[in-house]
Amino acid sequence: MNGLHSQLEKIDRFRWRIPESYKTGMRVDGVIYASKDMLDAILSDKAADQVANVAFLPGIVKHSFAMPDIHWGYGFPIGGVAATDVDAGGVISPGGVGFDINCGIRLTRSNLSEKDVRPKLKELVYALYNEVPAGVGSKGDIRVSAHEERKLLAEGARWVVEHGYGNKEDLEYTEERGEIKGADPDGVSPRAYERGKNQSGTLGSGNHFLEVQVVDTVYDNGLAEIFGLEKDRVTLMIHSGSRGLGYQVCDEYARDFIHIMSKYGIEVPDKQLACAPVNSPEGKAYLGAMRCAANYAWANRQCLMHLARNVFEKVFGMGPKDLGMDLIYDVAHNIAKIEKYDIDGKEKTLCVHRKGATRAFPPGHPELPEKYKKTGQPVIIPGDMGRNSYLLAGTEGAKETFYSTCHGAGRLMSRSAAIRAGKGRSIARELEDKGIIVKSTGRELLSEEMPDAYKDVNQVVKVVHGAGISKCVCRMRPIGVIKG
Amino acid sequence: MLRYEQFPHTADIGIRVFGKDLKELFANAAFGMFDVIADLEGIRTSAEEVVEAAGETPEELLVAWLDELLYRFCTKDIIYSKFEIEEISDNRIKAKVFGRPAAANRNRLKVEIKAVTYGGLEIKKTTAGYQVEIIFDV
Numbered sequence: 001m002n003g004l005h006s007q008l009e010k011i012d013r014f015r016w017r018i019p020e021s022y023k024t025g026m027r028v029d030g031v032i033y034a035s036k037d038m039l040d041a042i043l044s045d046k047a048a049d050q051v052a053n054v055a056f057l058p059g060i061v062k063h064s065f066a067m068p069d070i071h072w073g074y075g076f077p078i079g080g081v082a083a084t085d086v087d088a089g090g091v092i093s094p095g096g097v098g099f100d101i102n103c104g105i106r107l108t109r110s111n112l113s114e115k116d117v118r119p120k121l122k123e124l125v126y127a128l129y130n131e132v133p134a135g136v137g138s139k140g141d142i143r144v145s146a147h148e149e150r151k152l153l154a155e156g157a158r159w160v161v162e163h164g165y166g167n168k169e170d171l172e173y174t175e176e177r178g179e180i181k182g183a184d185p186d187g188v189s190p191r192a193y194e195r196g197k198n199q200s201g202t203l204g205s206g207n208h209f210l211e212v213q214v215v216d217t218v219y220d221n222g223l224a225e226i227f228g229l230e231k232d233r234v235t236l237m238i239h240s241g242s243r244g245l246g247y248q249v250c251d252e253y254a255r256d257f258i259h260i261m262s263k264y265g266i267e268v269p270d271k272q273l274a275c276a277p278v279n280s281p282e283g284k285a286y287l288g289a290m291r292c293a294a295n296y297a298w299a300n301r302q303c304l305m306h307l308a309r310n311v312f313e314k315v316f317g318m319g320p321k322d323l324g325m326d327l328i329y330d331v332a333h334n335i336a337k338i339e340k341y342d343i344d345g346k347e348k349t350l351c352v353h354r355k356g357a358t359r360a361f362p363p364g365h366p367e368l369p370e371k372y373k374k375t376g377q378p379v380i381i382p383g384d385m386g387r388n389s390y391l392l393a394g395t396e397g398a399k400e401t402f403y404s405t406c407h408g409a410g411r412l413m414s415r416s417a418a419i420r421a422g423k424g425r426s427i428a429r430e431l432e433d434k435g436i437i438v439k440s441t442g443r444e445l446l447s448e449e450m451p452d453a454y455k456d457v458n459q460v461v462k463v464v465h466g467a468g469i470s471k472c473v474c475r476m477r478p479i480g481v482i483k484g
Numbered sequence: 485m486l487r488y489e490q491f492p493h494t495a496d497i498g499i500r501v502f503g504k505d506l507k508e509l510f511a512n513a514a515f516g517m518f519d520v521i522a523d524l525e526g527i528r529t530s531a532e533e534v535v536e537a538a539g540e541t542p543e544e545l546l547v548a549w550l551d552e553l554l555y556r557f558c559t560k561d562i563i564y565s566k567f568e569i570e571e572i573s574d575n576r577i578k579a580k581v582f583g584r585p586a587a588a589n590r591n592r593l594k595v596e597i598k599a600v601t602y603g604g605l606e607i608k609k610t611t612a613g614y615q616v617e618i619i620f621d622v
Contacts, residue, residue: 045494072494074601074621099598099621136521136593137561137586194559205596206622244558247598247621251551258602259540271602414492415595415622444594484596 004048008032008039014467018052018064025269026055031063032070033406035463041412041455042070050077053269057082058277059090061343061350065401067357068463069410069455074098075254075272078356081404086278086338086349091266093275094254094286096353098334101250101290102297103241105380105407106174106305106330107391109228110235110323112316114214114479117234120315124212125437125480127311132210132304133202134484135441140201142303149193150185152200156295157302157330160200165306172369174330175359178298184288188245189252192289196245196296201303203240205441205484207449209382210308211237212480213389219472223375223393227328227473235476236312236325237389238304239382241334246293253286278338278351287336294335301330328391329378333358333407341402352402360394360405360470379470383409383457385438385449385481386431390461390472397468405470409457415448422447431481440483449483485612488516496603497595497620504613506542510549510577511567513618517550517600520620521557522592524565529582531562536578543605546616549577550600561586563593595622 009017011031016039018030030051034042042048047070054076055064061083070079075095084090117124133140142160144152152159157171157178171177203210215233218224229235242249257274260282261267266275276282309325316323336353343350361368361377368377376394383389387409398405413421427446428438440446458475465472488501499516503509518524537552539545553564564583571578586593603619 047494072496074496074603074619078495135590136596137558191555195555197559248555251599255544255547411495414494415497416490417492441593 005043014463018048020055023052026052027060028055029063030055030066032066033463033467033469034068035459038068038455038459045072047072047077050075051080053273054080054082056268057084057091057093057273057275058266059084059088061085061348065404067406068460069356069406069408071410073355075270076353076355079406079410080355081353081357081401083350083352083402084278086351090278090351091275092278092283092286092336092351093273093353094250094257095272095274096355097250097290097336098355099247099250100241100334101246101293102332103334104297104301104330104332105237105239105382106301107328107378107380108236108305108325109233109328110325112234112323113232114234117212117479121437121480124311124315125439125482127315128210128308128480128482129439131311132307132482134204134482136205138202138484139198140303142200143198144200146193149197152299153185153188153292153295154183155179157298160299160302165303170302170327173327174298175332178295178302178330180291180294182288183291183295185292187285187289188249188292192245192248192252195248196243199243199245200296200300201307202243203304203482203484204243208240208484209385210304210482211385211389211478213237213476213478215474216477217475219474223473226371226375227378227391228326229391229474236308237380237382238301238308240297240301240304242293242297243300245296249289249293253289257282290336294332298330329380331358331380339402350402352404354404356407357404358407359403360392360398361403362394362396362398376471379405381406381408381457381461384451384454385478385483386434386436386451387477388457389476390457391474391476392461392464392470393473395468395471398470401469405464406460409454409460411453412455413453418450418453419444419447421452422450436478436481438481438483445483487512491617493619497622498617500615500617502613502615506572506614507569509607509614509616510546510572511569513546513550513616514553514564514567517553517597517620518564520595521597522563522589522594527563527565527584527589527592529566530584532580532582534578535581538576540575542574542607545575545577546607547600547602547605553581554597554600563589597622
């Protein structure tokens with residue numbers, strides 16, 4: 001436990017303040033969303049200190065926020081949200097986005113129920129495992145020329161849809177329609193291209209996954225109905241990001257930014273918070289490259305979903321119409337976005353960093369598709385592979401966090417501790433006993449990713465729902481899991 | 485002398501690396517990184533390459549060196565396991581590295597390292613030589 005514990009101030013049941021006075025150089029307070037029970041775990045490593053460090057960023061507006069799934073990250077904590085005022089010298093930090101640019105999640109519905117899937121579940125999981133490339137260094141079937149790769153980075157999910165991977169409606173239900181504007185393929189280095197080559201349509205490794213799930217609890221029938229869900233309904237969830245291309249973009253810009261900060265008179269307490277003014281040539285270059293990686297990730301998840309739909313069609317011998325695997329939504333949880341907010345009566349252009357945090361626009365927001373104007377944005381929160389995942393909806397209450405909410409369960413155990421805890425156990429067998437079929441490429445991956453290694457996502461969601469920064473719609477439980 | 489050991493980190497992977505001099509420290513850091521990526525026990529080598537890297541400080545040089553090897557692993561699909569440092573100063577390194585194509589060794593692969601980070605990175609002098617802690621984003 002560090003010295004922060006005594007200085008943390010309770011705001012209410014779900015909000016805790018790290019006062020500006022905690023460290024000289026903080027420009028604003030830090031605010032952590034958590035229940036009292038979660039605090040000890042949060043304060044046990046450097047995550048909360050990272051919330052304080054983010055408060056040093058030039059141009060930061062309101063507070064340095066952390067969501068209840070906060071854990072120790074690179075510069076920013078995972079679960080961190082920070083907005084900077086673009087026209088007042090506000091900065092952008094590659095560490096505030098993370099290595100896996102536009103790591104994110106998508107959820108589809110289906111017309112299937114658990115009893116339709118159970119008898120063929122093993123066959124389904126093995127077929128998904130065979131058809132969807134996963135694991136360390138996996139390569140996809142999607143090969144594009146250098147010229148086409150540039151188009152893919154500029155056009156994102158639209159490019160792959162136009163090349164036969166899915167349909168136009170999918171784009172309607174993807175954040176930024178899967179094609180964020182302002183992507184500059186020239187800002188992406190040859191090395192980043194090289195690392196991303198042949199990885200389109202691959203799941204990746206680590207905590208990335210593809211899950212077949214069943215809706216087990218509905219909290220809001222009205223919203224669930226609009227999202228096409230009801231109890232016992234089967235869903236498909238995909239968690240992946242921008243693969244090697246995004247890692248390389250972050251790596252290069254984060255390294256370069258360390259050396260340019262002095263030019264702009266910027267001082268930060270941690271090298272990994274290296275940043276540049278959003279309006280500087282360097283800031284703009286990063287933003288252009290980051291958007292390319294974001295588009296790559298949307299294209300990637302679109303391909304993965306397309307591959308998975310094909311497997312469902314084959315295994316169940318049904319056409320796309322009968323299966324009804326419509327995309328509910330695809331949302332990024334590692335990204336920086338330029339958004340406009342009313343701050344003390346003035347409209348300001350902010351650069352909102354969401355690092356392990358999900359955008360959660362409220363009902364009526366102009367950027368939402370027509371179908372979700374009444375409901376608010378669908379917010380997809382994956383949990384661990386043994387417990388639950390959630391579908392939430394955006395609320396007006398999230399205005400205080402620049403319409404941001406949590407992104408997952410958050411790790412509790414280090415990977416080595418998880419491997420130790422998994423010694424002599426068969427995690428796959430334990431899950432199978434609970435009715436969950438798991439396939440994974442990694443040798444130790446199942447131990448690393450075992451449910452006990454994560455916080456309980458139910459507790460995380462209770463906090464964001466309780467604090468009013470999003471609203472529970474329904475809860476899913478996994479029945480089939482593919483892990484990279 | 486122990487070449488490296490893992491230390492606990494909630495979300496990522498940290499290794500503590502030892503070496504009697506900078507040469508050994510850098511070679512052991514590379515070995516540690518690839519031992520996280522793949523099971524190196526008994527792996528043979530068939531490819532040999534020359535690797536050079538530069539950085540403004542020894543720490544930045546270490547990250548540049550590991551970055552270069554990680555990049556080669558990702559793009560050439562070679563698991564490196566032996567590192568002979570030929571020249572090293574505070575800001576330049578030249579080494580011969582030996583490895584084996586990952587294609588025939590997929591079952592050895594364990595963890596995808598996304599990047600080498602600067603988190604807490606500081607090369608320290610100890611009575612036995614040098615020590616450094618490196619955090620990999622995974």
